[in-house]
Amino acid sequence: MKLRLTEVFASIRDAEDKADEPICAYVYDLKALRQHVTGLVNTLPDNCKLFYAIKANSDLPVLKTLAPLVNGFEVSSGGELDWVREHFADIPVVFSGPGKLDRELSSAIEYNVECLHIESFNELQRLAEIAQRVGQVAAILLRVNLPVDNLVKSSLIMGGKPTPFGIHIQQLKECLSWLRVHPEIQLRGFHFHLLSHQLNAQAHLKLLETYQLQVRQWCDEYDLNIDHVNVGGGIGINYRQPEQQFDWETFSTGLATLLDNDVLSGVDIRFELGRYITAACGYYVMQVIDIKHSYGKNFLIGRGGTHHFRTPYAQGHSHPFHVLPVHAWSHPYTRPKISNEKVSIVGQLCTPKDLLAFDAPVKSVCCGDLLVFPYAGAYAWNISHHDFLRHPYPMKWYLPVE
Numbered sequence: 001m002k003l004r005l006t007e008v009f010a011s012i013r014d015a016e017d018k019a020d021e022p023i024c025a026y027v028y029d030l031k032a033l034r035q036h037v038t039g040l041v042n043t044l045p046d047n048c049k050l051f052y053a054i055k056a057n058s059d060l061p062v063l064k065t066l067a068p069l070v071n072g073f074e075v076s077s078g079g080e081l082d083w084v085r086e087h088f089a090d091i092p093v094v095f096s097g098p099g100k101l102d103r104e105l106s107s108a109i110e111y112n113v114e115c116l117h118i119e120s121f122n123e124l125q126r127l128a129e130i131a132q133r134v135g136q137v138a139a140i141l142l143r144v145n146l147p148v149d150n151l152v153k154s155s156l157i158m159g160g161k162p163t164p165f166g167i168h169i170q171q172l173k174e175c176l177s178w179l180r181v182h183p184e185i186q187l188r189g190f191h192f193h194l195l196s197h198q199l200n201a202q203a204h205l206k207l208l209e210t211y212q213l214q215v216r217q218w219c220d221e222y223d224l225n226i227d228h229v230n231v232g233g234g235i236g237i238n239y240r241q242p243e244q245q246f247d248w249e250t251f252s253t254g255l256a257t258l259l260d261n262d263v264l265s266g267v268d269i270r271f272e273l274g275r276y277i278t279a280a281c282g283y284y285v286m287q288v289i290d291i292k293h294s295y296g297k298n299f300l301i302g303r304g305g306t307h308h309f310r311t312p313y314a315q316g317h318s319h320p321f322h323v324l325p326v327h328a329w330s331h332p333y334t335r336p337k338i339s340n341e342k343v344s345i346v347g348q349l350c351t352p353k354d355l356l357a358f359d360a361p362v363k364s365v366c367c368g369d370l371l372v373f374p375y376a377g378a379y380a381w382n383i384s385h386h387d388f389l390r391h392p393y394p395m396k397w398y399l400p401v402e
């Protein structure tokens, strides 16, 4: 995704000009988001459908920007389902996630969820009871925890090893036999979401090929007639080397070739991407309050912290950032400054875990300058512990689509 830094930085400078104390803020570039997703949709092969996993960022302006572009939303809780249906009466919704309550399964039927992604045999049987009770057929995919050789290393692995996600492959036969005598459940296909943070296009193609061959084998072995396979999300953002992002062009071209092999002809492929859709539209901003030197290390203390932006600490990386110099300095004493040094960026929390960047070289930074963290549009504000220490929430604004 192409970042529109000039426009984003101008809006941040404008907010800082108007503020009477150091700022912290989230900025979302909806125009860039629209351009990015339009590009993804236009380059996917025809029989591929793009859903957005709203857990990555379910802000209403973000969802409103995406709704006309994607094939639907993926939700993972009753709360997300209520939120989507409150604002989007008709958009296709699929429902994933472990530990669904009976109440959530009932709402899924009531709210016309297009397909439920079933996580266990127990969940399947509970859904069948509810479907029977209300006299409706519930469409499902079985989410399978597939053992995969040489699964790429990622800090977020949901399958191919012991995890609470999906149905163990050895239980599949039992589920499929049970489904034959339960017409209140319609099996539409299979679901896989084995990992997040995939940065390698070829490795992702290989994984999709593994899914394809496995599903073909199940269809033959169990005489199944399915209409789609959901290959989950998982395409990553390279926070450590932001100039080297997932090569979408190689991926989409390779995908067209892969699907041309007709191993699963007539079967659609669905993606439910989260991070790769919204990460790049968001920016977190901190203004430098203090600069310290402590036992050989430099610290920039910014307004805000991991209670707003937990992504770097949660993923264990040093987040990339830009320094926007601010020239105004209204105090009679020397302005703290650091040049050509490595710094750690921390926030206002009383814990050493409040760390956003470390060992990061800076040319020059002064108290009062602005630090802008890109790729803060997914799993950022919405995974953070906002009320820890009761600091105020950051400012928030959206650069419009038009």
Ligand SMILES: Cc1ncc(COP(=O)(O)O)c(C=O)c1O
Pocket: 053, 056, 074, 096, 097, 193, 195, 196, 197, 232, 233, 234, 235, 272, 273, 274, 275, 276
């Ligand atoms: C079932 C499921 N689908 C999709 C996603 C979205 O993953 P990502 O944001 O890595 O694309 C997740 C994330 O945890 C998930 O659990």
